[in-house]
Amino acid sequence: MKKLTVVVLFGGQSSEHEVSCMSAANMIAALDEEKYDVLPVGITKKGNWRICHGSVDAIREGRWEPYSVDAILSPDASRKSLLKLVGSKYKEIPVDVVIPALHGAWGEDGTVQGLLELAQIPYAGCGVLSSAVSMDKVYTKLIAKAAKIPMAKFFWCDGRFLAETKEKVMDQAEKKLGYPCFVKPANSGSSVGVSKAKNREELEKALFYAAKYDRKVIMEEAIDGREFECAVLGNEDKHISGIGEIVTTAEFYDYDAKYHNALSRTIIPGEAEAEALAQMRKISEKIYHAVDASGLARVDFFMEKSGRVLFNELNTMPGFTSISMYPMLWEEEGMSKTELMDRLIALALERDNGIHG
Structure with a gap:
């Protein structure tokens, strides 16, 4: 039986880069080598795509970049390929399926899924719409x-205008949610950017902290x-x-x-x-x-x-x-x-x- 060529995408530009490396390493280790030819493709924090030839441990520990070369997934649906840099030219490697082991923005939010839809390459997980929402x-x-x-009460605001609207936002949060409450970036995972506010002073700090990670900030009733x-x-x-x-x-x-x-x-x-x-x-x-x-x-x-x-x-x-x-x-x-x-x-x-x- 012909092996499937599986690309495992990991790393990425989000605040969950390190967690993604750990997830991908465990996925790669679990893939049956008799069934799949596995191509680990890391995305650096700067957004550079590179195929990794290092060990699973190097990926897990975040030291994979020295063992990698430039590679990019072609959005061309007629190719369905990974383009790997060999010397001064790109070698085309046909791809059967992609596992986007990416967490957070630019990976879990529908963006990579959209690229894979354009390329018409099958991929594990949710589609563009479900990933985004x-x-x-x-x-x-x-x-x-x-x-x-059923869920906890919530309230959200646009973090871009907090400097002008913070007093109104805090008044509404106090009225709708009370203290303590949780403040989170709307688009983030692994609890990055999340704070628990017990009073107005902590709420103000939490709002600006969450706004560093996303333009939308959500406040939730503490359960x-x-x-x-x-x-x-x-x-x-x-x-x-x-x-x-x-x-x-x-x-x-x-x-x-x-x-x-x-x-x-x-x-x-x-x-x-x-x-x-x-x-x-x-x-x-x-x-x-x-x-x-x-x-x-x-x-x-x-x-x-x-x-x-x-x-x-x-x-x-x-x-x-x-x-x-x-x-x-x-x-x-x-x-x-x-x-x-x-x-x-x-x-x-x-x-x-x-x-x-």
């Missing part, structure tokens, strides 16, 4: 609201409860995993708590009433459908002390690091990382066949 927390919540999915996550896998035929719980000693599950705090941990399966766990699985399927997701997604929840379940957000390219919940939830179901990668590639080809015939 799921990356933008404001639009995700507007869709969830329209679908009557006193526990955090849970659910994995979804599939296109039209969806598989919903069991539920995992996030436990952290930090005040909230921020970037450091996720990746640098040894005391943060996951509990699989999550410990909650069966009714609450069933509701999380039901909402996961509902929001997955509402944003027109495909391939994979992770859906995050809060559960209040009363047992009330609230939708938090949907991640269209969830982390694949050694501590990431998404692959662990499927391992709990008996699916290894290698089997999961096989499934993601099969779903990519299935979706592409449905679009392009």
Whole structure:
């Protein structure tokens, strides 16, 4: 059987560059070498695309650039190729499927997905529309609201005009949300740029901090409860995993708590009433459908002390690091990382066949 040529895209220009490298390294390590010829393609923080010939560890540890050469994915649909620099010329390498293991802006937000649609190359994960609206927390919540999915109260503003509007914005946030509240960039992941504000002074600082990462800033009601996550896998035929719980000693599950705090941990399966766990699985399927997701997604929840379940957000390219919940939830179901990668590639080809015939 002919091997499929699989490009794994990693790195990128977002604040989640390092997390993407870790996710991609684990994906590459899980891909079956008997089935796939794997081409790791890193995107530097400056936006330079390079094919990496270094080890998986070099990618994981972020020291891959010295072992790479220029390469670019052609948007030409007649080529369906990666163009690799060899000497002073580019060599064309046909590509069967791409795994965009990119987190955050310029990767998880529909931009790379649009490039791959132009190139007509099958790719793992959600399409342009679902990637874009799921990356933008404001639009995700507007869709969830329209679908009557329960969630925390929220309010958003344009961060570009904070200098002139901050007093009005803070007045409205205090009226609608109260303290404490969370302040986040609308388009960011791994809790980058997120703050918890307990008073007006902290709210002002949090607004300007979030605005460094995105032009839209969202404020949310603080929920006193526990955090849970659910994995979804599939296109039209969806598989919903069991539920995992996030436990952290930090005040909230921020970037450091996720990746640098040894005391943060996951509990699989999550410990909650069966009714609450069933509701999380039901909402996961509902929001997955509402944003027109495909391939994979992770859906995050809060559960209040009363047992009330609230939708938090949907991640269209969830982390694949050694501590990431998404692959662990499927391992709990008996699916290894290698089997999961096989499934993601099969779903990519299935979706592409449905679009392009």
